[in-house]
Every structure is written in structure tokens, then in C-alpha cells.
Amino acid sequence: MRTTAWGTQGLEASVEGLGAMGMSAFYGDRDDTESTATLNRALDLGVTMIDTAEIYGPFLNERLIGQAIGSRRDEFALATKFATHIEDDGTMGPPDGSPAYARRALERSLKNLGMETIDLYYLHRVDPTIPIEETVGAMAEFVAEGKVRHLGLSEAAPETIRRAHATHPITAIQTEYSLFERSPEVNGVLDTTRELGIEFVAYSPLGRGVLTGAISSPADLPEGDWRRNMPRFGDENMTHNLTVxxxxxxxxxxxxxxxxxLALAWVLHQDGVVAIPGTKRRTYLEENVAAVDVELTDEDLAALADAAPVGVTLGDRYDEAGMRAVHV
Known part of the structure; x- marks a missing residue:
């Protein structure tokens, strides 16, 4: 595994991280034993960025990571996120980017992780009721206190990114990006991160698993899998998307x-982009890690861009409420 500078603020990590969400939420049943083995295998293979969030569970994923690899803390960078107002009992409310909630979320994440410092702390979704300067200003205090090393935003629009970066240097912007989802190329987000020296972190770089070829219909998804409710996974949309x-x-x-x-290699060949494919199984982790060694020629890149041009997929990536929370 290669390492690289994530942005221009001093963070170094592997070019391919591990998204841990599916280990504890949204994608069917949990298997903490296999997830623990997967997390440790990732570190053994040189994956040094582990990505989680307090909403994954809620809290279950942070606790799993702390228990599974907390003793190996010096081997990896840890990213976690806050946004939705969550009570300690797991009851979820609206987005909350207030300084008070940011403080509460940070302290709770540190406790759940069993760690003293978070390497990369993201605002998971922008709260449109709170000026981004207030939220990032509060997050900057965490950096000054030594509880957080670097700041990031997820699914933020270019103007929001610029305002946040002017408040405190932003290290990373996390947004969905893959051969299935190329909107960052046209909505200004990629141009903005490249201009400002911010790392672009591609989540769901495998199109939520579809680009692996393992899903041939919505029926292949386990009961309770969140993807069953996504427009992109509806029967008619899926039929078209599988042609890609x-x-x-x-x-x-x-x-x-x-x-x-091949799909992962395409993402990793984009300028200023790293990826955090998610998995809860060692076999898929090892397959994903091997993508780092796949070299693509200009002809390969052109053929992939032709096979999956901007806008090729049908169906939004979230339901209506979810789409209102992105590119804010």
C-alpha cells in the first residue's frame, strides 16, 4: 500500500483507506468477529486510514473500532464525523452543526473510541441553519486543544468549502465519487479541492457494491439493507445501471x-483523489487493496470514461430527504 499526503495540512495516510460503516449499520447483519479480523488485516496490509462516524450504529462502529484495533493506535489515522443530533440513547433528530453539539459529539466519540485524539474530524453534513463559520470555528477549537488534528467536511458545496477553509484550513472533503457517480467533476467540488489544496476523499467508490459485479438485482441485497430504499437500486433503474x-x-x-x-483503480488515478472503499470481509478487503497496483494507460482511462460518462446512471443516490442534505 502506498501512502500520500492527504491535502496540504500535514496529514499522511494510505491512498486507499477503509470505510467501516457497513460493519455496524445499513448493509445487513453485523458480524463483529469478522469485522474485527478485517480491521486488523487492513492494518497488516498497510491501510492506515480508518473511516467511521458516530451515526454508524449509532455509536456501535466507533466502539467496534476502539475495541478491535485500539491497541494498535499508532499504526493508523482515524477519521470520524458528526452532524445529526443524536441523544446518548441513540435517538436521532435533525442536523445540528451548533458549537454546543459539536463539542458534545466530539467528547462522546473520543469516549466511544477509547482514544485521546481524532486525526481527521468531519462535519458529516452541513447544517443549513448554522453558518459554516460557526461550526468550523468550534471545530478549530478542538484542534487548538489537541483533541483533533485535522478538519474535514462531507458533501459540501464549493462556496461552503471556501468559507470553511477561510475559517480554518480544511484537510479533506468527502463526497461520493465513482464511475457511477461523477457529479463532483461538474458541480465544482473537485475543481475547488484541487485549487485549495484539499484532499478529495471518494466514498462509495464501488457504487455501493454494484461496480464489483456481485449485485445483479435488488433481490441480491440482504433484508434490511439500506440500499433497497435508494432510487438507484430500483428495478428499472438497476436494469439500466447494470449495463454500465x-x-x-x-x-x-x-x-x-x-x-x-478496475473501478477502484480509475478513482485512484484521478488527480487529488483518495478512496475509502467499505467492506466488512477480509476477502473483499484484499481484493480492494490489490487495486492500488493496477496501472491504467491513457487508453484505459478513456475507455472507462466512455463506458461510464457523467450522468450515465439512473436514479438519485439518496431518497428526497437525503438529496436535500448533499451539496449544501
Missing amino acids: VDKVRALAGAKGVTPGQ
């Missing part, structure tokens, strides 16, 4: 790699 996967599969076969490895 077929094209990626053909190109992958010609290179002797899996569709998922």
Missing part, C-alpha cells in the same frame, strides 16, 4: 483484473 457494469466487466477481463479493482 457489463461494460466495466468486459474492460476488466481484458486487463485480467476484477470489475471492482
Whole structure:
């Protein structure tokens, strides 16, 4: 695994991190034993960025990470996030970017993780009722106190990113990005991060698993899987979207790699972009890590861009409420 500078504020981590969300929430049943093994295997393979959030569970994922690899704290950078107002009993409310809630969330995350410092602390979604300067100003206090090393935002619009960065240097912007979701190329987010020297962190770089070729219909998703409610996974939309996967599969076969490895390699070949594919199984982790060694020629990149041009997929990536919370 290669490491790289994440942005220009001094954070160093692997070019491919591990998104831990699915270990504890949204994607079917939990298996903490396998998740623990996967987290440790990731560190063994040189994956040095582990990504979580307080809402994953809520709190379950942070606690899992603390218990699974807390003793190996000096081997990885830890990213976590806050945004939705969550009571200690797990009851969830609206977005809350207030300084008071930011403080409460930070202290609770540190406790749940069993850690003294968070390497990268994200605002998971922008609270439109609170000026971003107030939220980031509060987060900057955490840096001054030594409880947080670097700051990030998730799913923020270019103007919000600029205002946040003017308040305190932003290290990373996390947004969905893949061959299935190329909107950051046209909505100004990628241009903004490149201009400001902020790292672009691609989450769901495998199109929430579809680009691996392992999902052929919504019926393949386990009961209780959050993706069943996403428009992009509806029957008609999925039928169209799988035609894109077929094209990626053909190109992958010609290179002797899996569709998922090719899709991940495409993301990692984009300037100023790192990726945090999520998995809760060691086999998929090892497949994903191998994508770092896949070299793509200009012809390969052009063929992939042609197979999955901007706007090729059908269906929004979230329901109506979810879409209102992105690009804010």
C-alpha cells in the first residue's frame, strides 16, 4: 500500500483507506468477529486510514473500532464525523452543526473510541441553519486543544468549502465519487479541492457494491439493507445501471483484473483523489487493496470514461430527504 499526503495540512495516510460503516449499520447483519479480523488485516496490509462516524450504529462502529484495533493506535489515522443530533440513547433528530453539539459529539466519540485524539474530524453534513463559520470555528477549537488534528467536511458545496477553509484550513472533503457517480467533476467540488489544496476523499467508490459485479438485482441485497430504499437500486433503474457494469466487466477481463479493482483503480488515478472503499470481509478487503497496483494507460482511462460518462446512471443516490442534505 502506498501512502500520500492527504491535502496540504500535514496529514499522511494510505491512498486507499477503509470505510467501516457497513460493519455496524445499513448493509445487513453485523458480524463483529469478522469485522474485527478485517480491521486488523487492513492494518497488516498497510491501510492506515480508518473511516467511521458516530451515526454508524449509532455509536456501535466507533466502539467496534476502539475495541478491535485500539491497541494498535499508532499504526493508523482515524477519521470520524458528526452532524445529526443524536441523544446518548441513540435517538436521532435533525442536523445540528451548533458549537454546543459539536463539542458534545466530539467528547462522546473520543469516549466511544477509547482514544485521546481524532486525526481527521468531519462535519458529516452541513447544517443549513448554522453558518459554516460557526461550526468550523468550534471545530478549530478542538484542534487548538489537541483533541483533533485535522478538519474535514462531507458533501459540501464549493462556496461552503471556501468559507470553511477561510475559517480554518480544511484537510479533506468527502463526497461520493465513482464511475457511477461523477457529479463532483461538474458541480465544482473537485475543481475547488484541487485549487485549495484539499484532499478529495471518494466514498462509495464501488457504487455501493454494484461496480464489483456481485449485485445483479435488488433481490441480491440482504433484508434490511439500506440500499433497497435508494432510487438507484430500483428495478428499472438497476436494469439500466447494470449495463454500465457489463461494460466495466468486459474492460476488466481484458486487463485480467476484477470489475471492482478496475473501478477502484480509475478513482485512484484521478488527480487529488483518495478512496475509502467499505467492506466488512477480509476477502473483499484484499481484493480492494490489490487495486492500488493496477496501472491504467491513457487508453484505459478513456475507455472507462466512455463506458461510464457523467450522468450515465439512473436514479438519485439518496431518497428526497437525503438529496436535500448533499451539496449544501
